[in-house]
């Protein structure tokens with residue numbers, strides 16, 4: 001099915017006091033995300049994948065052996081990644097639900113250790129990509145990092161939390177300071193209720 005750009009689930013200026021400016025959200029959503037949708041739709045036409053869901057297009061076009069992924073994969077996966085990213089942040093949902101808190105404590109030892117590991121993954125992603133908190137099929141939680149548009153769907157994992165570490169996500173507000181952006185993301189921007197709802 002054709003890709004469609006969803007509206008942001010909150011106002012462009014609603015994260016301003018939390019460290020993500022209206023200018024960043026405007027550029028990131030209206031230009032970067034929109035470009036993935038527009039380019040994805042051009043590449044989808046005649047690809048043979050037109051009737052599939054977005055998730056299936058991503059899974060079916062991901063190549064575990066390619067050095068460079070296809071254009072259709074890159075744009076479809078970045079479209080999906082950004083839909084999740086907008087939902088995973090917000091002006092509300094700041095209190096971590098207790099079930100999520102326990103799950104993170106059990107897996108990582110403490111919330112601080114979880115945050116340290118998440119930030120380290122984001123900082124350690126060389127070049128563009130994402131860092132994630134994922135749930136494996138067996139239920140365990142794990143921190144991962146992926147390059148460019150690659151995401152947890154490619155590995156059969158459930159994405160609980162993802163942070164965009166492409167420069168376009170932080171350069172306006174944090175310039176080159178990716179670690180500060182990641183720290184602020186965890187401290188101020190994450191909608192923990194949304195993260196908790198993703199646990200299977």
Ligand code: MN3
Nearest residue numbers: 032164166169
């Ligand atoms: Mn982005």
